[in-house]
Amino acid sequence: MAKITRRTFVGVMAASTTALSMPSIAFGALPRVVVIGGGAGGATAAKYIAKDSKGAVDVTLVEASKRYYTCFFSNLYLGDFRNYGSIGHNYYGLAVNHGVNMVHEWASSVNSAEKKVYLGSGATVSYDKLVISPGIDLKFNSVNGYSPEAQSIMPHAWKSGTQVQLLKNQVKGMKKGGTFVMVPPPNPYRCPPGPYERISMIAHQFKKTNPTAKIVVLDPKNKFSKQGLFMEGWQKHYPGMIEWISADTHGGIKKINTSTMEFETDLDTFKADAASVIPAQQAGRIAMNAGVNKGDWCPIVPASMQSQADENIYVLGDASIAKSMPKSGFSANSQAKVAANHIRGSLTGSKVFAPRFANTCWSLVATNDGIKVGANYDAKPDKINKTSGFISKTGEDSNLRKATYEESIGWYSGITSDMFS
Template sequence: MNINRRHFLTLSGVGAATVAMPAISLGQAKPKVVVIGGGPGGATVARYIAKDSKGAVDVTLIEASKRYYTCFFSNLFLGGFRDYASIGHGYDQLASNHGVNVVHDWASAVDPAARKVTLASGASLGYDKLVLSPGIDMKYDSVPGYSVEAQGTMPHAWKSGTQVQQLKSMVENMKEGGTFVMVPPPNPYRCPPGPYERISMIAHILKQKNPTAKIIVLDPKPKFSKQALFQEGWEKHYPGMVEWIAPDIHGGIVNVNPSTMEIETDLDMFKADAASVVPAQKAGSIAAAAGVTDGDWAPVNPANMASKADPNIHVLGDASVASAMPKSGFSANSQAKVVANAVRGELTGSKVFDPRFANTCWSLIATNDGVKVGANYTAGSDKIEPTSKFISQTGEDEALRKKTYEESEGWYRGITADMFS
């Protein structure tokens, strides 16, 4: 299936209807929207507010990185199916095509009462509406012995950036017959199937370069997304290589020691030649600074993703409490369109459509062996609720699995165009 951009927009819950924007009186200041975070949520919401308001709203996007490397599909780079440059994207077209003011800086503080954002450079920006899409921060101390420093030896590689390059190099340079150990995160976390696609991609590398190597997964969860599909795939493509150990067996992580590359559990001490430790997560720190989190995540109203703490701040993507919707790039992109419609409507008087949400998470297990899970959602009175669900089935034929993988590649082209073009 070749997903083009038009089809992707339909999947994401964007209809073809358009409405005329009301005229702004001459001399009247434009309403100002500030968006913090330039990922699939932030870049998309900035683009849609600017594009669909036809210049009636002043939109500023604050993003520290000048080039954004997607977390989704970084596992395919890890497995050798993509090069690193292919998952990197710039912001130039948001400015040139839609008039978004892109500021490459860190947002350091938010004053909700004054409706002002302060940047690390010392500059400040006023807003009528603030949209937060800051992604995640790591709770390093959720894994005993893990720390900011430890990620240099046992990288989590769970955020946009170069750690995935480091991890790939570590795996490729493991000794013959060595052991890779992964500690996945507890729920909730970014990209529920992601750790297990990562295991699949590392197994793909090792099968080619180090076929006697072993992979041990010390999971804090008793079950995981697409479990039957992944375990079927591991047995089919990488027999005897992957050992997934549930918490009722290993008893919990007692300590990780980056200097000795040892992971201690109640069951045993595991010595790793390379390792990835992904700790528990929380909303990016600016959400807490804005006063919109419950300590970890930001509760929102389901109809428009407005913060339950401040109606002038909308929170979307991984940082939000979106009920049944998983923390994924597709979810963030879908939520961004709902927020853009709601914000534009409130600021300009344009029509606000009923919110529609969607998500699909694709995973690659081996060459041309793609699987997926997803759902469509509606905004209930208290939470976002699924209206339909789907998942790949075990035992599917090779042609269907190949088609699913090709569908994921079409989705990647579609979502990155939707974010950045």
């Protein structure tokens, strides 16, 4: 018998471990998770399941785009505080660092009885657990006269990418002293302070290059997120430039005409030189197709983010009804970690911890004038329950506002690193 040295012993042990683990690999027994949508919810869920299961779960992320442009901070691109490239991210980190199987295709349908996702190419992917994090679809016909064709004339820019570039070009190219009309969406919608940060960033552009321009906001609501803070900032930085008109005041937008650039309301007909219309929203189509919606959005079990319609499907982010959390990238990232922990626990028996949710939304009003709102949440049987929160105060010191803006830059770096690397 050959003398067994320490080295050969370790080698034999390694070989027998491999042999023992072979059958499960050979028979494809690894549990499979498919994630649809590579945004703040989906990318985070895919990463955490893959990272923490250390190869014990097979994770496939289905995302059509190879480069993902974040909605958050797209307003800062409008205001020239970020360049376009800086809000784009790829999925190499998820594939290379964590072994996530990237499938750059559209998910066209879900067969929940057979636990299969059908892809645009006709191929299928099977799952044990499915995560649906598709973001929003726009209800174009919620504004009379708006349509997919009209989105190049009056960009919604509420999904990031080329729409945001188009909007920025139109803002920069608007005639001197012209009027920009903005129509924010009705509740509930993605990123509650987003339309008002957008107004701030457009005003910031006009102040630099077109100071006699006006912005008219025809809001379908009577109040909005961080209203006091935005109003104070508009008065301070852009006096006389922004006119916000509430639903009760204009009586509703009856019709928009994309040829004449007119907005008909009970109060008046407003003529625009450039415009942005953000229609009402609903969960991304694949959620409807999977049958996990109830009306426009998808009810979930607060403790796990599982769909109320199917325990093998989890719905994250904007598409879910995660009351009282707002629809935000931060919320989706937070929900993804709760779901990832629960999915891993159910597939591998790993420890499932009590769910904890959090959200903070930063907005930029002007150079070095950042504001924020945030809250902690826990899971009650019927809803995600707010347990504490804060909001910036009007009249805050400029050093604090600058620190808040700098904090938002740190957050962007943090969350995008958390999602993609």
